[in-house]
Amino acid sequence: MATAFAIEVSGIRKSFGKQVVLKNINLNVPTGKVFALLGPNGAGKTTLINILSTLVIPDSGSVLVAGYDVVTNKERVKQSISLTGQSVAVDEMLTATENLQMMGRLSGLSASESRIRATELLKYFDLAEAAHKRMKTFSGGMRRRLDLAISLVVGRSILFLDEPTTGLDTRSRQALWNIVLKLAASGITIFLTTQYLEEADQLADEIAVIANGHIVAQGSAEELKSRIGGEVIELRNENDQIIREFPTDGSMEGLKRVLDQYNGSFSDDARVSIRRPTMDDVFLDLTTEKQEVSS
Amino acid sequence: MTNFPITTETKAATLGATNAVFIGRSLRHSLRNTEALVMAIALPIMLMLLFTYVFGGAIDPGGDYVTYVVPGIILLCAGYGSSITAVDVAADMTNGIIERFRTMPIKSIHVITGHVVASLARNLLATGVVIGVALLVGFRSNASFWEWLGAIGIIVLFILTFTWLYAAIGLVASSPAVASSYGFALLFVPYLSSAFVPTETMPNWIQGVAENQPITPVIEAIRGLLTGNLDNSNVWWALGWCLVILLGSYVWCTWTFLRKAGSR
Incomplete structure (x- = not known):
C-alpha cells in the first residue's frame, strides 16, 4: 500500500505498572525514508518500536503501520513489517543457511524458494563463507549481519531496527551502515532506534529525539545539528x-x-x-x- | 556490493508448514545438543544396570527384579528426557528469538509444539534403549503384540503429559537454569511410587501417598500389560491421571504463553 506515510503515530501513551514510559508520542514516518529515533537508555525507544511492531499494545492513541492499525489489524501489519530486535535473534544451534531457510519457510516461501533466497542473502551480506557454520561460532558483527539478513528473507516494505549497532566494533558498525544505506536506496522504509548521534546523522533522512517518553525534537540531521x-x-x-x-x-x-x-x-x-x-x-x-x- | 535483491511480498505460511518448520528445528536442536542426547541414551543404560546388578540382588534375591523394575526405569527416563523441554522452552522465551517469531505472520505458540514433538522422539528412543538393555540383562515378557502396543501407548501418553507439564514450567521459569532446577525436583516423584519397590514395603503414611499418586497406576498398568497380570482399573486410572494432567498442562502452557508472549 503506497500511502504518503509508512507509519503514523498519534497520541501514544504507555505505562508499565506505575512507570510511565511513553507520554503522548506523535510522529509520521514518510514512505521510503530512513527515520531514526534517537535517545538515551530508558527513554522509551524499545517500547515505541515494540508498539509499532505489534509486540506491545499501547494504553491509548493510534498507530497505523503500512496503513493498518497495529492493534485491530495486527496480522496485516505483520505481513508488512520485519523487526531486528535489540538482542540478536538468531538460532544458535542452527547454521546461517538453516536460520535463513527456517525464516523463509515461516514467511511462506516454499523449500526451494527459501534455499535460493538464503544463498542470495548470504552472498549479499558477505556471509557466504560461513554459510554452513553454526551461529555459536559467529562474531558479533557476523551475528548482526545475519540477524538483519533474516529480517529481509521476504520483501517487507517496512524494516524496524532496534539499536542495530550497539555493541559492535567500528568496522562492523561501518559495514552495517553501508547495508542500511543500500536498503534505503532500494526503497524500503527503515525505522531505527539508536543512542548515537553520529549513527542517526549518517543514516537518517529524519530524526526524532526522544527523552523521558517525549519526542523533544524532530527534523533532519542538519536541522538538529544547527x-x-x-x-x-x-x-x-x-x-x-x-x-x-x-x-x-x-x-x-x-x-x-x-x-x-x-x-x-x-x-x-x-x-x-x-x-x-x-x-x-x-x-x-x-x-x-x-x-x-x-x- | 551489488544491489539488494528485492522479493515480492508473500502470503503467510500455512499451519502445516509452520509446524513442520518448528518440529524440524527442535529435532535438529535435539540431535546437536550432544551432551543432552548422550545423557538421554546413557542414563537408561546406567539405571538399568544399576537397578539390576547393584540393588536387584538385595531387593529380590531370586533374580526376577529386572522384570519388576523395567516400567519404573522407562518412566524415570521419560521424566528426565521430558525435563529437557523445560530448558529448551525457557531458552527460546528468554533469548530474543521469540520476539522475532511473534512479529512474523504465524502462530508463534507452535514453537512449543515443535519442542513437544522432539521430546516425544527423544524419549521414545530412550524407551527403546531401556527395553533393549532390559532384554539383554534378562527381562522376559510374555505379552502379546496388542499388550505391547497398549503399554507403548500408555508410555507415549505419559511422555506427552510430562512434556507439556515441563513446557509449562519452562514458560513460567525466568531462565533456562531455573527451568532446569524446577525440572530436577519433579524427577523424584517416581521414587515415591510402586516403580522400584512394592508399596506394601513402605511405612503406612508413605504408602498412602505412593498408592494414590499418578505414577503408580501408570507403572502398574505398564507392568500388568508386559507381565500378563493386568488389573484393568490401573489402566483407567493411568489414562485418567495422564489426560487430566495433560489437559491442565496444555491450558497452563497456552495461558502462560499468551500472557508472556502475547501483546502487553
Missing part, C-alpha cells in the same frame, strides 16, 4: 568544580546573549572554558527546552 551544534561554555569555581554549563550556537551573537543572560549571577573569579557538545548536552539541552516550552 540547534545543538555549538560549543558548550563551562563555568568553574576556584576549586575547579563546574558551577554551570550552557550551550551556545557558536556565533558571536550567541556568546553575547549568554553573557548578557548570566551577567552578574556568578563571581568574577569563575573560570571559563569551552568544549564541544557531547550527547549528554544534546539530551540535556533538548529536555530542558521541552520543559520550558510546556511550562
Whole structure:
C-alpha cells in the first residue's frame, strides 16, 4: 500500500505498572525514508518500536503501520513489517543457511524458494563463507549481519531496527551502515532506534529525539545539528568544580546573549572554558527546552 | 556490493508448514545438543544396570527384579528426557528469538509444539534403549503384540503429559537454569511410587501417598500389560491421571504463553 506515510503515530501513551514510559508520542514516518529515533537508555525507544511492531499494545492513541492499525489489524501489519530486535535473534544451534531457510519457510516461501533466497542473502551480506557454520561460532558483527539478513528473507516494505549497532566494533558498525544505506536506496522504509548521534546523522533522512517518553525534537540531521551544534561554555569555581554549563550556537551573537543572560549571577573569579557538545548536552539541552516550552 | 535483491511480498505460511518448520528445528536442536542426547541414551543404560546388578540382588534375591523394575526405569527416563523441554522452552522465551517469531505472520505458540514433538522422539528412543538393555540383562515378557502396543501407548501418553507439564514450567521459569532446577525436583516423584519397590514395603503414611499418586497406576498398568497380570482399573486410572494432567498442562502452557508472549 503506497500511502504518503509508512507509519503514523498519534497520541501514544504507555505505562508499565506505575512507570510511565511513553507520554503522548506523535510522529509520521514518510514512505521510503530512513527515520531514526534517537535517545538515551530508558527513554522509551524499545517500547515505541515494540508498539509499532505489534509486540506491545499501547494504553491509548493510534498507530497505523503500512496503513493498518497495529492493534485491530495486527496480522496485516505483520505481513508488512520485519523487526531486528535489540538482542540478536538468531538460532544458535542452527547454521546461517538453516536460520535463513527456517525464516523463509515461516514467511511462506516454499523449500526451494527459501534455499535460493538464503544463498542470495548470504552472498549479499558477505556471509557466504560461513554459510554452513553454526551461529555459536559467529562474531558479533557476523551475528548482526545475519540477524538483519533474516529480517529481509521476504520483501517487507517496512524494516524496524532496534539499536542495530550497539555493541559492535567500528568496522562492523561501518559495514552495517553501508547495508542500511543500500536498503534505503532500494526503497524500503527503515525505522531505527539508536543512542548515537553520529549513527542517526549518517543514516537518517529524519530524526526524532526522544527523552523521558517525549519526542523533544524532530527534523533532519542538519536541522538538529544547527540547534545543538555549538560549543558548550563551562563555568568553574576556584576549586575547579563546574558551577554551570550552557550551550551556545557558536556565533558571536550567541556568546553575547549568554553573557548578557548570566551577567552578574556568578563571581568574577569563575573560570571559563569551552568544549564541544557531547550527547549528554544534546539530551540535556533538548529536555530542558521541552520543559520550558510546556511550562 | 551489488544491489539488494528485492522479493515480492508473500502470503503467510500455512499451519502445516509452520509446524513442520518448528518440529524440524527442535529435532535438529535435539540431535546437536550432544551432551543432552548422550545423557538421554546413557542414563537408561546406567539405571538399568544399576537397578539390576547393584540393588536387584538385595531387593529380590531370586533374580526376577529386572522384570519388576523395567516400567519404573522407562518412566524415570521419560521424566528426565521430558525435563529437557523445560530448558529448551525457557531458552527460546528468554533469548530474543521469540520476539522475532511473534512479529512474523504465524502462530508463534507452535514453537512449543515443535519442542513437544522432539521430546516425544527423544524419549521414545530412550524407551527403546531401556527395553533393549532390559532384554539383554534378562527381562522376559510374555505379552502379546496388542499388550505391547497398549503399554507403548500408555508410555507415549505419559511422555506427552510430562512434556507439556515441563513446557509449562519452562514458560513460567525466568531462565533456562531455573527451568532446569524446577525440572530436577519433579524427577523424584517416581521414587515415591510402586516403580522400584512394592508399596506394601513402605511405612503406612508413605504408602498412602505412593498408592494414590499418578505414577503408580501408570507403572502398574505398564507392568500388568508386559507381565500378563493386568488389573484393568490401573489402566483407567493411568489414562485418567495422564489426560487430566495433560489437559491442565496444555491450558497452563497456552495461558502462560499468551500472557508472556502475547501483546502487553
